[in-house]
Amino acid sequence: MHSPKAKALYDHVDFLRNLINGRLAKGPREEESFPCYAKRSLKLNDGKDWSFLCSGMDLIGDTSLSLDHFLRFGMEGVSRYNEVGEKYLRLYGALNSTYIQQEAVFTICKLCQLSEQSAFRDRLEKLEIRDIRHKLGAHSIDYIDKQKEDVLSFVPVRFDMRGLHLNYINNNDLSQISVNLLSGINEHLDLMSDIIYATLEKIKKTLYKSNPDKIEEIDKGLEELRVKRAGGHVFDHEDGTRAIFSPVAENI
Incomplete structure (x- = not known):
């Protein structure tokens, strides 16, 4: 992988998957369903938590690959054509990859009942890239500014979209914001690895004490x-x- 931070997160979730698979290697008892076996073996709160745990790990791995590709090739991608449409696709895809990843990581954090989950949630909500995603990738026309109690709209500046650099405009007051997507995504990846690492520590102490x-x-x-x-x-x-x-x- 191109990005060391994306690779680090990918390795963290791969280690988590191997740890969980090893715990479940014996298989369920006779007449015991696999979800019930997973609940008992992993000390989950509910049998259906197993499916969310699997989905979370898959999504983290998938989005790590997508973010790694974005960090390597930027908004232009690998195409030899300088297509504006592809830049939008890659921008929106990368922003929503961070959001999907954040929610998947935090779901695993909750399923494993980390004591630090409140602090992690606070850090997650304050991520710069999360705010950019809300403004440009999800609520561009109906972003709610809780401090000003106002509804705002935002759009990327088309002709400034290059590499990992982005400018966007607040159409309510026409102010322009310049962002470095590299630093924002790296900050995000660091936090994701922190949370998965804490999860691994919790699993170690809970399941193998x-x-x-x-x-x-x-x-x-x-x-x-x-x-x-x-x-x-x-x-x-x-x-x-x-x-x-x-x-x-x-x-x-």
Whole structure:
């Protein structure tokens, strides 16, 4: 993948999927439905939570791929034609990918009953890219400004749409806002990885608290996620030792 942050999130949810699949490897008891088995094994509140958990993981993976492609090729895409229509499609697609991802991640956060979910929700609602999505990708003609108690409308400036740079206009007062979609999406991806990482920690403590060997295995996986997210590399040797190479900060 092109984006290290999109790759980090993809790796986080892949680790989550493997952890859950491993927990369910034995299969249900005789005459026990799989949703009931998943509820019991994963300590979910309801049998139907399993389907939402699966959908959430799938959506996070799918949207990570779409955001990675957007960060790599910008609004122009891979086409050799400078098509305005494609720019709109990619802009709206990327903005709504962030929203789908946010809701999928937070759904998993709730299903796993994280104690930090209120704080995470507050951070999620304050994301710049979420506000841009609401203004341009969903409520362009009926955006509600809660502070001013007013309904506003917004449109992208067509001829300023290039790469990951975007200007848009508030048509109520004709003010213009300039945004860097790269920084907004990266901020979003960082938070998504934070939430999934906290979810992994919660699952470790909830499902494996009496299994020290499994906890040690999970901790190694979490360490690898942290190192890779920071731009480093992890190598496990056949003798069981582990080598960690962390990025070196450049002198300024």
